[in-house]
Amino acid sequence: MPSIMLEFEKPIAELEAKIEELKNFSSEQGIDLAEEIKIMQAKAEALKKEIFGKLTPVQRVTIARHPERPGTLEYIKHIFEEFIELHGDRYFGDDRAVIGGIARFRGVPVTVIGHAKGKDTKENLARNFGMPNPEGNRKALRLMEQAEKFGRPVFTFVDTPGAHCGMGAEERGQARAIAVNLTRLMQLRVPVINTIIGEGGSGGALAIAVGDRLMMLENSVFSVISPESFASILWKDPTRAQEAVEAMKMTAYDLAELGIIDEIVPEPLGGAHRNPEEIAARLGDYLKKNLDSLKEMPVAEMLQKRYEKFRGIGQFISG
Amino acid sequence: MFKDLFRKPKYVTVHADTVKKDMPDGLWQKCPNCNEILYAKELEKGLKTCRKCGGYFRVGARERVKITVDEGSFVETDAGLLSTNPLGFEDYPAKVAAAVEVTKLNEAVVTGEAVIGGNPVIIGVMDNNFIMGSMGSVVGEKVTRAVERAIEKNIPLIMFTASGGARMQEGVISLMQMAKTCGALARLHEAGLLYITVLTDPTTGGVLASFASMGDIIIAEPGSLIAFTGPRVIEQTMKIKLPEGFQTAEFMLDHGLVDMVVARADLRNTLIKLLDLHMTGGNANAQHYA
Secondary structure (H helix, E strand, O other), rough: OOOOOOOHHHHHHHHHHHHHHHHHHHHHOOOOOHHHHHHHHHHHHHHHHHHHHHOOHHHHHHHHHOOOOOOOHHHHHOOOOOOEOOOOOOOOOOOOOOEEEEEEEEEEEEEEEEEOOOOOOOHHHOOOHHHHHHHHHHHHHHHHHHHHHHHOEEEEEEEEEOOOHHHHHHHHHHHHHHHHHHHHHHHHHHHHHHHHEEEHHHHHOOOOOOOEEEEEEEEEEEOOOOOHHHHHHHOOOHHHHHHHHHHOOOOOHEEEHHOOEOOOOOOOOOOOHHHHHHHHHHHHHHHHHHHHHHHOHHHHHHHHHHHHHOOOOOOOEEE | OHHHHHHHHHHHOOOOHHHHHHHHOHHHHHHHHOEEEEEHHHHHHHOEEEOOOOOOOOOOOOOHHHHHHOOOOOOOOOEEEEOOOOOOOOOOHHHHHHHHHOOOOOOEEEEEEEEEEEEEEEEEEEOOOHHHEEHHHHHHHHHHEEEEHHHOOOOOOEEEEEEEOHHHHHHHHHHHHHHHHHHHHHHHHHHHOOOOEEEEEEEEEHOOHHHHHHEEEEEEOOEEEEEEOHHHHHHHHHOOOOOOOOEEEEHHHOOOOOOEEEOOOOOOHHHHHHHHHHHHHHHHHHHHOO
């Protein structure tokens, strides 16, 4: 059970606590309450299905931002047989908001790049809450090009509130770093599979979210800007963030409908953090399936399809 | 009387509407830089440059085309592309309609074919007066088509950028235009064609983080705001005060992020020189070393 409960999970948490209490009582007093416990467990399951079965977009955002939600580091641990982390952009520094390296995926060497958030305040500060500086994007670029050289497929895991917005980031060309990544990813001569695992915030997310397949975990979100900033820019009122979540169409289901993403990876009931092993195993299978479908494709055809995929995004009328 | 000295002086109230009668709209304009009042007609002749301080007024897309290309050479393309409301966002259609009314443009970028100093080019010019020059589906599509047309015709591409960033009302669809335009530019690059971007005031956000930053040669107009994250957002988020001149064209030059800062009056000539260098010797050499 997660140690941090979200507001809308409270009824489930209360019921689960009662079941625990009954179990303790039963074993301490030696009274058989199996029947009662069974009834309450069924009730808890039903309640979970009811609450988690119809999550609102706002609730999904809270799950996407859950402090215990599995991040790139967990997926690396669970999905790959081995992983060697590589550091630095070779120009300025090593951005710990982006983690990357070479991994073995079901026998095959691949390059893995992802945003890394921290699990506690100290790690969050070190990883800048998963918000990359230009160095992070350039490290990602270096590893992509390295993957291309050695014919390794690229898996990216997207989980960032957005690119870091600070003086240093501006001085060292954040915009250019993102633009170069977008351009190079469109040409990269190896399969690129992108998964949004938590938050996909604006250009910072997109800088490693371009490729042949774009998947989203069921409760992850992807948006042009954070709902808080959206509300303050468009409505001059950051307190209307919840409304912005609805208006922006940022959930996996919304984006599948809009044709932005290719596939939704279903999460365990209540969110990935309730069962990290299960979601990691499933994500591994989805990665395998997509990699297999790309492996046999001639490079020219793969690049043409990648081009057309992005070429087709946009809605307009020819007046 | 002595007492009168301490009395409130009497002022004559001049009503705003009587002032307006003497100053018809658009006849005079105030310099955004030094507040000098300038005669509008004189301003047009001087490339919208303040005669006192040399500061620039923003130039709309049509005017920019006029002062940049050989007279009468511009043929607009894709002028009929219009925005829809893909997210069903309230007020968005009204906002677009108002922008069309004000700018007499259908969208925030004008694209077409033109000749500059005898060199045929594809040109795109953004207009900040159209919903902050933000990039939604139509801007992304027109820019992409301009890139594809340059490849098809085998001629250079010149983009003048002016943008507040992504068009919020089109959500992630706007964000994806960054990837779409960059994808087309990857092909332009592979085709060995020249791409020049001219960053004008203001060029920010998703436009700077995509096609604006990918020029083989990047020129900036003096004093322009050029930023990934706008200065106000940085100041609010980081709780700092940015130094004077942060994120200007000159700042970008100092940090190695643009090739040159070129005065408006010299822009056309600079473009001609660059085009000449690539159209004659440039292309021949490229073929030789290909």
